[in-house]
Amino acid sequence: MTEVATSAMSDQLLVIIDPVARRTDGESVRIAKDVLSAGAATKVCLPDGPEEFARALQRRGSRRPVVIGDDRALVRAVSLLHRRRELAGSVLAVVPVGTSLGLASALGVPTSAVSAARAVLEGAERRLDLLVDDSDGVVLGALRIPPVPLGRAGAAVARAPWLRTCQSLVRTLVPVRPARVASAPAPGPARLRVEVDGSTLVxxxxxxxxxxVTPGGSGAAEVEVRPLSVGAAAAPLRAQGRTVTVSGTDFRYHSDAGVSGPVRTRTWRVREGAWGLMLPGGITPPAR
Structure with a gap:
């Protein structure tokens, strides 16, 4: 890991440049670093991987951390601070660089390197809600459970063609009528129990x-369940609450920049104003 100290006018920044950002868009990284170095005293860290990224963040001292990278780098920084129980006392800033920037944009961060760097220097802290699950994982934006479950159905479909192939081979060798094999059920919609603050929504x-499930920005999560439509479209079921539990058949869920699971049950709790993010002055995060 390379560290470069630069003297400037005000503030103390620890600029952590994610290696993926350096490989993906070195020009945007250079522009962001130049803008930040011109407006503050910066210490630039160039970690080679997640472990060095974590060490740099841990040794930030009184410097305000700035991550130059994509959504995964932002989630990694928030997760590390959360696990160290240092998130409440920290204010993060991010300059989005890379190919996965949807989360940063949804949170209100400009996706232009120059605009984002200026927001680091001239913006204001906004306290944002966070979803924390029962395995101590965090969700910054929305999490979604896809409609088609992953599990036994797909394997059953694969087994059925294999059996039919074997039957065809037997018919060519032995003139007997093979037993009829029931067709395997195709993958269908998920069957889940969704509870919001202890009340069953579905x-x-x-x-x-x-x-x-999305942090609503007011200490409560916004939950939407889309029932399977038969004939006329079924209206979504909506609720708000501080605790959301999903259980049932094995399911995966998409959150921020990754996919988790499969799990059979998971509970998320809203932490109101759990983390701070630098955003352009006067701008609040858009509704998600």
Whole structure:
């Protein structure tokens, strides 16, 4: 890991440049670093991987951390500070560089390197809600459970063609009528129980096409369940609450820049104003 100290006018910044950003768009990294160095006293860190990234963040001292990287780098920084129980006392800033920038944009961070760097120097701290699950994982933006479950159905479909192939071979060798094999069921909609603050929003008997949970910005999560439509479109089921539990058949969920699972149950709790992010002055994060 390379560290370069630069004297400038005000503030103390620890600029951590994610290696993926350096490989993906070196020009944007250079522009962001130049703008930050011109407006503040910066210490630039060039970690070669996640372990060095974590050490740099841990040794930041009184410097304000600035991450130059994509959504995964931002999530990594928030996760590390959360696990060290240092998130509440920290204010993060990010200059989005890379190919996955949807989360940063949804949070209100400019995706231009120059504009984002200026927001680091001239913007204002905004306290944002966070979803924390029962395995101590964090979700900054929306999480979604896809409509098609992953599990036994796909394997059953694969087994059925294999059996049919074997039957065809037997018919060519032995003139007997093979036993009829029942066709395997195709993958279908998820069957999940969704509970919000202890009240059941949907139960296992109602197939669903998808579930989304989003920090609402007011200490409560916004939950939407889309029931399976039969004939006329079914209206989404919506609720708000501080605790959301999803259980049922094995499911995966998409959150921020990754996919987690499979799990059979997971509980998320809202931490109101759990983390601070530098955003352009006077701008609040857009509704997600």
């Amino acid at each position: 139960d296992l008997g109602q197939p669903v096409e998808g579930v989304s």
